[in-house]
Amino acid sequence: MKHPLILASSSPFRQSLLQKFNLPFDTFSPDIDESALECETPTELVKRLSELKASAANKHFNKGLAIGSDQVAVFNNQILGKPHNKQNAVKQLNLFSGNTVTFLTGLCVYDIVTGTKKTCVEPFDVTFKILSDVQISAYCDAEQPYNCAGSFKSEGLGICLFEKLSGDDPNSLIGLPLIKLSQLLTEFGIDVLTAQNKF
Template sequence: MELILASSSPFRQSLLNKLGITFRCQSPDIDESPVAGESPQALVERLARQKAETIAANAPHSLVIGSDQVAVIDDQIMGKPGERDKALAQLRLANGKRVHFYTGLCLLNSNSGNCQTAVEPVEVVFRRLTEQQLTAYIDKETPFQCAGSFKCEGLGISLFSAIHSDDPNTLVGLPLIRLTQMLANEGVDVLTA
């Protein structure tokens, strides 16, 4: 079966490459707006599944991986900022606080319809930083396409005093430990593939 990553994210592609398995990427075109009253966990699980379903609809004999992530600060969902001012506002809001990230994961078998989903949490503790430090970070790394406005795999790691997670890949956007378990459930052993 073909393995498809339902994403155009270079970060997710890089993570999946760590497993050394053959896959291709296809970007799903879906509306990522939250539904009124939807929890962050329900949002990312729904979007991960919807991304996988969108690609699987035209991909017979495939295992399709969908993933989505949000940051939550003071009960407010933070998505990708898209621009400098919004990124800086997100970092100001996170400054000195605990921020929760939720990453939804879906593996959908387009033949059987078997669909596995999970939501993986990560807690990030932000250091207390000056305005100068925050703007310097934004200008150096331009994390405008990253939920929470940082790249933990780069200079963004300097923003934190701690990260609490079962899988360090989850914060980057693809929980590889859970994904390898899901793939094994579908008969794909990444060690022997």
């Protein structure tokens, strides 16, 4: 293939999504500070972090297209990241119960050789059912979604938390908007459909 693909993520969820393209890729774990800057909007944050993750490939590879992605949940204009433990996950899910939450996923494709990058931010709205404390606790115990923005895994039992989903690409909710990624790769000269037999 003209450009090797590199996924700037150690997330098994993002890796399994990228495997849907049926193209070979390498992975690495970008070691970046994911803290928000003062006065940074949620859109600016995920855009910046996806670009930082992709450009971190410079430290590990000398050529290829690096794919960086970052996601936050936004509720009442507040950025909500990964809960990291059950207590925070329960708090988030109680907050979301009966409400609509917007998930923003930043996506960046970065050409290591030329330094060219293309970035977009994909929104996705999730309306949660009205959830009881017992349901929330049981869900957290069952799936332990503590490393997931929003405290759920939509590809698993987390789908039962929702009343409605609204967005262009359900894959963005898992952390990698494949429709947009396919479009960005095309801009770099990789047509995912016709690249199948070129490796």
